[in-house]
Amino acid sequence: MPIAGLTPLDTLMRKVRVRTHGVEYRTVARVISLENLSAQWRPELRFLVRAADAEGITKVAQLRSAGLTNLISLTSSLHVADQWQAEPVVETGGILMDEDVVAFADHMNHAHVLYRYTDQHHTVFLTNRCNSYCLMCSQPPTKQDDSWLVNEAVEVANHIASSPHTLGFSGGEPLLLGEHLRLVLDTFAHQHPSTRYDVLSNGRLLANPIYAEHMLKGLSERVTWMVPLYGHADFLHDFVVQSPGAFEETLAGLLNLRRFGQAVQLRIVLIRPVLENLAALCEFIGRNLPFVREVALMACEPIGFALANPELTDIDLREWSAELSHGIRTLKRAKIPAILMNAPLCALPQILWPYAHKSISDWKRTFAEDCATCRVKTECAGLFSWHHPGKFSMKIQKIEGIINV
Structure with a gap:
């Protein structure tokens, strides 16, 4: 069913709850694991780098300090995120995967998933x-x-x-x-x-x-x-x-x-x-x-x-x-x-x-x-997903047998 309070943009762009630090403007980035970053990194793109722990975020911070400022850390650990207030960190429930494309900013409570790599329909x-x-x-x-x-x-x-x-x-x-x-x-x-x-x-x-x-x-x-x-x-x-x-x-x-x-x-x-x-x-x-x-x-x-x-x-x-x-x-x-x-x-x-x-x-x-x-x-x-059983004229009835025609 439609969710009360959602805008048209929210409806068509799936949302993942996040908390961000240091991302002032709405930003588009590709999700990538730290292990795959070197193979996909390009200077003109932005990357949301999945870091499982403090060691991973430290590595991303070191890469940023070395000049790779198009990297932003992504962690599912609220405890780890709280330790890194000075670095751009996005906290999520672990839903985002490699090669997803998302938009996010500090003022957004959710990230919009603009492209999900594993989807069949885009x-x-x-x-x-x-x-x-x-x-x-x-x-x-x-x-x-x-x-x-x-x-x-x-x-x-x-x-x-x-x-x-x-x-x-x-x-x-x-x-x-x-x-x-x-x-x-x-x-x-x-x-x-x-x-x-x-x-x-x-x-x-x-x-x-x-x-x-x-x-x-x-x-x-x-x-x-x-x-x-x-x-x-x-x-x-x-x-x-x-x-x-x-x-x-x-x-x-x-x-x-x-x-x-x-x-x-x-x-x-x-x-x-x-x-x-x-x-x-x-x-x-x-x-x-x-x-x-x-x-x-x-x-x-x-x-x-x-x-x-x-x-x-x-x-x-x-x-x-x-x-x-x-x-x-x-x-x-x-x-x-x-x-x-x-x-x-x-x-x-x-x-x-x-x-x-x-x-x-x-x-x-x-x-x-x-x-x-x-x-x-x-x-x-x-x-x-917003179909209500019993509310609409079209009734659902399971097929128990098939006649070859």
Whole structure:
């Protein structure tokens, strides 16, 4: 469940309780063990060096005195930390591991984990501002100036040691960053050329051909744009995103993505007004947007604006299995791949299981008690951590047997 008092930044950036000394400004650093420091040290980076005891902190202090001022000690011993008030020391519960990238400062009670090396899913948060106000938005937008996140994203790119297979960029609406978004994309592509990148964007600003050219021309071919479409007509899509004119802008943006050879995943969040018109939407996509790489049909995340609009967003997908099956068949006839995301297998008819993906990020995925003995738990997407058993329409029921189909 959402934690009272947390800001949007806290929600998207995992927090680890810390106590710091001597770090005045918010600082990004790579976590590293003392043993591995020599192999990874670079003068332009900052390192949070894990020191198990006073001897380790003494060694870090000696290295700092010798000129390696980009080192900061990290210890899980409060007793050891209290002995070193004059040195930069971060105290934590031992959760941070080698090659994690974190941000911290004296005025912060927690460190934000910007990149966790052991995760299967990686996301860089770029802004909480948005030009849409979707009925089911999991991260309601704010208007505060958060442009500092661009510089921090560049720092993350520089501090990641091992390039991940895939990394996503999210908001808010990343396109609101303009040329700064292109800077972030180019920096990551340069630092991590083997990584594939997913940009979660409503695509609306790409309707401007000049903006689209500046953003897309020469962009890495390893970028995929994940763009939502919620209706086959303007009044449907514009209602869901609560922004008049968004439908036409989104379509124009999609055509410009096609013009510059960009890969596109269309995203359809399965709320009531979308499901009621899913057949027509899939027909529209097949006729007018055959160039998209795939279409993702996504169960609604029960957080944010979705909680304020339960009559539209609280859905039991079992009641809509016919619509889902018809929509996927329509896309299949158009030779457009379809995938199902964020839905536990028990909420889907077995015939649709081959389309279901384990899409919920590992750090925010959980399972209900009934899932413990489920036959298909290892193949299931699971639930969002803020799912309340019994509170939402979608009920969880363990699978005890499987019929081969």
